[in-house]
Amino acid sequence: MRIVQKYGGTSVGSIEKIKNIADHIIKMKNEHNEIVVVVSAMGKMTDELIRKAKQITNNPNRRELDMLLSTGEQQTIALLTIALNHKGQPAISLTGSQAGIVTTGTHTKSKIKNINKERIEAHLKEGKIVIVAGFQGINENGDITTLGRGGSDTSAVALAAALNATCEIYTDVDGIYSVDPREYKEAKKLEEISYEEMMEMSNLGAGVMEVRAVELGKKYNIPIYVGKSLCQNNGTYIVEREQVMEQKLITGLSINENALMVNLLNLENEPKKIAYIFSVLGANDVNVDMISQSMSNGNKIDISFTCPLTEEDLLDKAIVLIKEHHPNIQISKKSDIIKVSVVGVGMISHSGVAAKIFDIFAENNISFYQITTSEISISFTIDKENKSKAVENIAKAFNL
Ligand code: ASP
Ligand code: MG
Numbered sequence: 001m002r003i004v005q006k007y008g009g010t011s012v013g014s015i016e017k018i019k020n021i022a023d024h025i026i027k028m029k030n031e032h033n034e035i036v037v038v039v040s041a042m043g044k045m046t047d048e049l050i051r052k053a054k055q056i057t058n059n060p061n062r063r064e065l066d067m068l069l070s071t072g073e074q075q076t077i078a079l080l081t082i083a084l085n086h087k088g089q090p091a092i093s094l095t096g097s098q099a100g101i102v103t104t105g106t107h108t109k110s111k112i113k114n115i116n117k118e119r120i121e122a123h124l125k126e127g128k129i130v131i132v133a134g135f136q137g138i139n140e141n142g143d144i145t146t147l148g149r150g151g152s153d154t155s156a157v158a159l160a161a162a163l164n165a166t167c168e169i170y171t172d173v174d175g176i177y178s179v180d181p182r183e184y185k186e187a188k189k190l191e192e193i194s195y196e197e198m199m200e201m202s203n204l205g206a207g208v209m210e211v212r213a214v215e216l217g218k219k220y221n222i223p224i225y226v227g228k229s230l231c232q233n234n235g236t237y238i239v240e241r242e243q244v245m246e247q248k249l250i251t252g253l254s255i256n257e258n259a260l261m262v263n264l265l266n267l268e269n270e271p272k273k274i275a276y277i278f279s280v281l282g283a284n285d286v287n288v289d290m291i292s293q294s295m296s297n298g299n300k301i302d303i304s305f306t307c308p309l310t311e312e313d314l315l316d317k318a319i320v321l322i323k324e325h326h327p328n329i330q331i332s333k334k335s336d337i338i339k340v341s342v343v344g345v346g347m348i349s350h351s352g353v354a355a356k357i358f359d360i361f362a363e364n365n366i367s368f369y370q371i372t373t374s375e376i377s378i379s380f381t382i383d384k385e386n387k388s389k390a391v392e393n394i395a396k397a398f399n400l
Pocket of ligand 1: 008009040041046047072134135148149150151152153
């Protein structure tokens with residue numbers, strides 16, 4: 001059997017942990033498995049590297065940031081391989097580029113275009129364990145790129161797809177929970193969750209798995225196991241919807257704190273002008289998420305939207321351009337908000353979820369700004385200070 005395993009930052013957070021993981025991998029290998037391991041940077045290394053760059057400028061060049069951040073994962077692949085070799089296990093480390101991971105798109109959030117797997121295949125044939133740096137690749141210019149925060153998950157699933165392997169994501173939590181247990185102590189662990197639900201939950205901020213990784217899993221139908229490192233079961237399987245045994249109305253609730261609300265006041269209600277604003281945001285790579293609109297006086301309207309707080313630099317650039325064109329628009333930002341979402345494939349066939357949540361908000365005096373829905377989710381932006389009140393009441397109401 002061929003396995004791609006991924007170990008996240010916490011799992012490889014110290015030399016001691018790296019040595020333990022090496023033992024574990026050797027045990028797996030001895031069960032006649034071909035093993036490719038994808039690793040993240042140790043502990044909070046990526047954050048530290050970003051902090052260093054930001055000591056120089058708040059707006060580091062994104063190509064150079066990729067150059068810097070990619071070094072985090074390179075330390076881990078070398079150390080893990082040194083540990084494996086020291087224990088007598090043939091193994092080799094490969095950077096994203098050496099592993100044939102070709103990317104396209106903007107620096108710091110590139111996408112995997114294809115994987116030239118020949119080199120990995122050759123090393124597997126030699127009996128080696130192949131240790132690949134997650135989160136990175138190489139673009140058409142030959143430059144090192146990274147895949148966006150949490151991107152090692154994507155590296156792992158993409159490699160599993162390319163190599164026709166199963167995929168196991170090892171992390172510091174023992175599976176996927178209906179609600180982040182740090183936010184709601186009584187949250188339940190899920191045995192299975194569908195790709196769609198997991199995508200919504202990642203997208204909406206569940207944090208455990210990176211959304212593009214789940215998207216790839218769905219696309220290539222790769223079941224993804226998520227569990228605690230050094231344990232071999234009891235985690236959560238992310239699988240096709242039809243394979244989920246227990247069907248519930250709501251599977252999970254997720255919280256996204258990476259949200260920034262932007263208010264555009266005093267806009268003329270002219271579709272062309274509004275289209276212009278959103279095209280500038282798009283051209284500057286701002287991921288606009290939720291949008292709401294309200295009438296103000298006369299033919300003026302107010303529009304508000306949310307985007308990731310981490311894209312504030314891109315947003316600011318766009319705002320400068322928008323103001324040049326439309327000096328009368330008032331633009332303000334609000335960052336003390338969060339997005340709360342409930343997710344469940346059960347919503348496709350049952351109604352009344354939104355009504356129930358409106359009731360909960362009314363009973364608890366929680367006001368909300370934007371609302372969006374998809375076939376299987378409903379999301380609200382609320383003030384950060386109402387977080388625990390909202391989470392606990394919704395979780396209880398839906399038995400999460
Ligand atoms: N080291 C990168 C990050 O912290 C990638 C990852 O861990 O998946 O975002
Ligand atoms: Mg992660």
